[in-house]
Amino acid sequence: MTLTRRHFLTTTMAFTAVSFLAGHALADTSSIYAEDGVALGGTDVVAYFTQGQPVAGSAEITQEWQGVTWRFASADNKAAFAADPSRYAPQYGRYCAYAVSEGYTASTTPEAWRIVDDKLYLNYSIGVQQRWAQDIPGRIAAADANWPSLRE
Template structure:
């Protein structure tokens, strides 16, 4: 119940203040230049092309095809990664903005979640092993707090 009340308070505060999202724009683009539409329409993400870019909410996105570019323009919020494109596990576990590996991802409930991955630490596996739904709920709360 405490988390629910905190979430409602933070959401209300965010709406009233007109919060602007802090996006992870490593390499100059959200998702490190990978096509955010491709995550939801393919079985694997595709790298975007320099000639197919757009700006939304003040940040740049790349696309692998004209079709994906147009799908994004029709409904950008559908394709934007959760937590501004930062590691979902780190946001849920510690409320921290951590870099990602754009090829380490999960689609959950039609939303894109990105994760950090190195040879010793794959946070997608930790996310799944420790309970994705619980971590997602905490990440939602943490994101509202750290994105102020």
């Protein structure tokens, strides 16, 4: 079969469009770490800000955002999240802030958390969080620099 210029251009354009759309479809979920499609194992992210602790969310009170399900302990928390999800969502897609500062990703536990400058940061464990807390501004700066390449 002879490849004509028209066939080549059509094929190239189709491939580019499919690649672009596939990349954008994956982008919604690739940056949020969620086990079984549920963010934070079902922990209510708004509760960190309002109650100062991790609180289990309800399977009946949920919101879809960034391709995953977020659970909430109350309708008020769900409404707050729905109004401004990026305000409550953990930094670095819920991956460990310490790990991201080191250039890799790791899962987190709801108990290892801290709010800094009105942003939620999670860590792999309480022990890792203690290491992260030794230089929070430096760790956040390093993680912010590393995150764009890790989220893809």
